[in-house]
Amino acid sequence: MNESSQRQTYRFAFVMITSLFFMWGFVHNLDPILIPHLRRSFSLTVLQSALVDSAVFIAYFLMALPAGLLIRKAGYKAAMLSGLALFAAGALLFIPAADTQRYVYFLGALFIIACGLTVLETAANPYITLLGRPEQATQRLNLAQSFNGLAATLAPIAGARLILVDGASDAQLQAMSDSARQAVLAAEAASVKGPYLAIALVIVAIATVFFFLKLPAIGAGQTGRAAPARGxxxxxxxxxxxxxxxxxxxxxxxxxxxxxxxxxxxxxxxxxxxxxxxxxxxxxxxxxxxxxxxxxxxxxxxxxxxxxxxxxxxxxxxxxxxxxxxxxxxxxxxxxxxxxxxxxxxxxxxxxxxxxxxxxxxxxxxxxxxxxxxxxxxxxxxxxxxxxxxxxxxxxxxxxxxxxxxxxxxxxxxxxxxxxxxxxxxxxxxxxx
The missing domain is CATH 1.20.1250.20 (MFS general substrate transporter like domains)
Structure with a gap:
């Protein structure tokens, strides 16, 4: 591959990996929309609604070391594909969670998404520094992270309009019979299905491109780092x-x-x-x-x-x-x-x-x-x-x-x-x- 072709390949790879920064920033910043939405749908206390964040960040704690081991054993590309698969699977699980109207299923779906994000973040942050000249590594990483910040701005605005549907007021809900109230809340909870299905489809499309994309094969055996010593x-x-x-x-x-x-x-x-x-x-x-x-x-x-x-x-x-x-x-x-x-x-x-x-x-x-x-x-x-x-x-x-x-x-x-x-x-x- 000549220098011009290599530069073009690296540029496209950079764009695709930067898309990951945007996507995990976007889905993270939908959580503030989910919290009031699920709190209303399931009549949760503030403490119970905080379990949304617990489900997400416990995954980071549990998956950080396994993600690093996966990168060492299979390489960055395989790790990113695994992270994308978990991301898409968790987003798709929002559909049965909404259909069954069980809060614990929503928490499980969020946990699986977060497992995927942990693998993606562990792999994408260091890998993007490799796509080009070493002296520009910090500049590339900061540029990619800026799209994470862009997602933090756009996700709440878009998510509120797609998820926080205009339903009955609290007073109207109290005046309804139990069956009618459950039907209204079930319809409101179902508003998450469309946005998370769309997210899953976008992630599948990105994963498909990554599968066929030829990335520099930099894995455990090529980094020159030994496995961590005991202690x-x-x-x-x-x-x-x-x-x-x-x-x-x-x-x-x-x-x-x-x-x-x-x-x-x-x-x-x-x-x-x-x-x-x-x-x-x-x-x-x-x-x-x-x-x-x-x-x-x-x-x-x-x-x-x-x-x-x-x-x-x-x-x-x-x-x-x-x-x-x-x-x-x-x-x-x-x-x-x-x-x-x-x-x-x-x-x-x-x-x-x-x-x-x-x-x-x-x-x-x-x-x-x-x-x-x-x-x-x-x-x-x-x-x-x-x-x-x-x-x-x-x-x-x-x-x-x-x-x-x-x-x-x-x-x-x-x-x-x-x-x-x-x-x-x-x-x-x-x-x-």
């Missing part, structure tokens, strides 16, 4: 930076899921807007703020030490969580949109600071930090418990407030460790003058 996990956790990053990432993902997943419920209670309007605020407000915040934070890091910027953003988020707990109207919505802006840099910043100078423990440290996103399964339950116990959904923001305090602690710890190193470097420079 690698304990050795990685012996590093304070990795240990703290695992804790911080656990709480960060928990905070992000609380903010996004409960936004529609929050907006309808705190600001008194309809679910459709709330979904628009989620997409155009939180989604755009998250994307803009990521670009703004990347630019600010040219002038501000990342850990210091992370500390400032975490403290700003703590303050905004307090505002979200006790304000109302547009002020409450502006506070949550502000949180989306400030938390945009947190995941990649915590990740990079955690594995900085980790040497031979970098790979295992990375895996452990990725596994810690199981916080997205745990903290929403805390949010739901507080909301149900206090009969005030706004007080649930005490959960993400605590999470941002932990992130501030992490950033402060990084800065404290950096001070002696900077002083030693400064002393060494003076000694050599």
């Amino acid at each position: 690698a996990i304990a050795r990685a956790l012996a590093r304070a930076s990795i240990r703290r990053a695992v804790v911080a990432q656990f709480f960060y993902v928990g905070a992000q899921v609380c903010v996004f997943s409960f936004f529609i419920l929050y907006a309808t209670k705190a600001a008194g807007v309809s679910q459709i309007v709330a979904a628009d605020y989620l997409g155009w407000g939180c989604g755009c703020a998250f994307v803009v915040g990521r670009f703004a934070g990347t630019w600010l890091m040219k002038y501000i030490v990342p850990a210091r910027l992370l500390l400032a953003y975490a403290l700003a988020s703590v303050a905004l969580c307090a505002v979200a707990m006790f304000s109302s109207g547009l002020t409450s919505l502006a506070a949550v949109i502000g949180i989306a802006f400030f938390m945009s840099i947190m995941f990649p910043t915590i990740f990079s600071l955690g594995i900085d100078n980790a040497g031979p423990d970098t790979e295992m440290g990375s895996s452990l930090i990725i596994m810690s996103i199981v916080g997205g399964a745990v903290l929403p339950l805390v949010f739901g418990y507080i909301s149900d116990a206090t009969h005030n959904l706004q007080y649930g923001y005490a959960a993400p407030l605590l999470c941002f305090v932990v992130i501030a602690w992490f950033a402060r710890a990084v800065l404290r460790e950096a001070q002696p190193a900077a002083a030693a470097t400064s002393t060494g420079s003076i000694a050599h003058v």
Whole structure:
């Protein structure tokens, strides 16, 4: 293959893999639409509706290591095809879940989708760095991730109009007989079938293209990496930076899921807007703020030490969580949109600071930090418990407030460790003058 043909092949492969970033971002950001929808259909408490997030993020915890082993044994392409197969299967299971009207079946379908997404994310993130010149790897990865942010903006807007159908009001439902009420709720629950069938068909089409697409065969035997040695996990956790990053990432993902997943419920209670309007605020407000915040934070890091910027953003988020707990109207919505802006840099910043100078423990440290996103399964339950116990959904923001305090602690710890190193470097420079 000549250089021109190879470049064209790589470009097409990049486009196809970037489509994966968009698709997993899209389906993730339908979860905030599903939560109020399923809560109404099954008369759930806030805590019970939070099981949507638990089903998704437990899958990440359980599948992270198997996904890595699959990549080592079968290669990146086989892993991506496996992830797409699970993704499509989970989306198709929404049809029998809606037909049977069983909440546990919806949770099972979400779990299978998330298993597929775990495999896809584990494979696509590193692989896309290989599609071209090494010096442009970071640029390619950031470009692909920007489509994930685009999905965060579009999914709530489109999903609300397809899933949150205009049905009977709560008062009208209460006035109906049990059979009539069940029939109305069953019809509303069925609104998920069309969107998730469409998602499944798109994923099958993408998988078909991937099956015939000739990708560079970079697998376990070609990466030059040996299998992890026994005790690698304990050795990685012996590093304070990795240990703290695992804790911080656990709480960060928990905070992000609380903010996004409960936004529609929050907006309808705190600001008194309809679910459709709330979904628009989620997409155009939180989604755009998250994307803009990521670009703004990347630019600010040219002038501000990342850990210091992370500390400032975490403290700003703590303050905004307090505002979200006790304000109302547009002020409450502006506070949550502000949180989306400030938390945009947190995941990649915590990740990079955690594995900085980790040497031979970098790979295992990375895996452990990725596994810690199981916080997205745990903290929403805390949010739901507080909301149900206090009969005030706004007080649930005490959960993400605590999470941002932990992130501030992490950033402060990084800065404290950096001070002696900077002083030693400064002393060494003076000694050599």
